Amino acid sequence: MATSTARPPTGEERDQRPLDFQTMRASTRRLLAEGAELLSLEEVETLTLRLRGHIMVxxxxxxxxxxxxxxxxxxxxxARACIGEARMRMRLEPGATLPARIAHAQRLARSVNALCDHNESLGGS
Known part of the structure; x- marks a missing residue:
């Protein structure tokens, strides 16, 4: 059996496409905008996964x-405090009820917004 010599990409070799902050902020508005539409459990779960992905990248x-x-x-x-808080929120599990899951997703959305703000203030794309 052959063994692979592949290694994970370095920072320089990672995908260099710019992050889509417009899409990230649109995701957060679905939860944080005044008068936001009510979401179903499935929509909240999908949005939560999307927000987690936004934080991870x-x-x-x-x-x-x-x-x-x-x-x-x-x-x-x-920025480092914001990163720490976003990571902490990623470790938390949502509650069992729809309102608890929405509250969890809203916290993730606030972290996404804050990370986007820090990216902008630090001169990012």
Whole structure:
């Protein structure tokens, strides 16, 4: 049996397409906009998975940009705090009821918005 010598891609080799922040923010509006439509359980579950994906692809980019700043830079500290909170929210499990699942998705949506804001303030796309 042959063994694979493939290795995971380095940061330089990763897909270099820009993140779609417009789509990310549209996802968050479905949960956070005033007068947002009521969602079914299936829609909340789908949206939760989408938001988790947005966080998973945005955190490394924001983390990399923040890491380029001096250690005492306020923007770096704020971005790193936001990253920590987003990761914490990713570890949480939603409740069993629809309102609890919506509240969980809303927290994820707020993290996505904050990560998008930090990306913008740090000079990202």
């Amino acid at each position: 945005t955190v490394p980019e924001v983390e990399e940009m923040a890491g380029r700043l001096p250690r005492n830079d306020t923007r770096r500290a704020c």
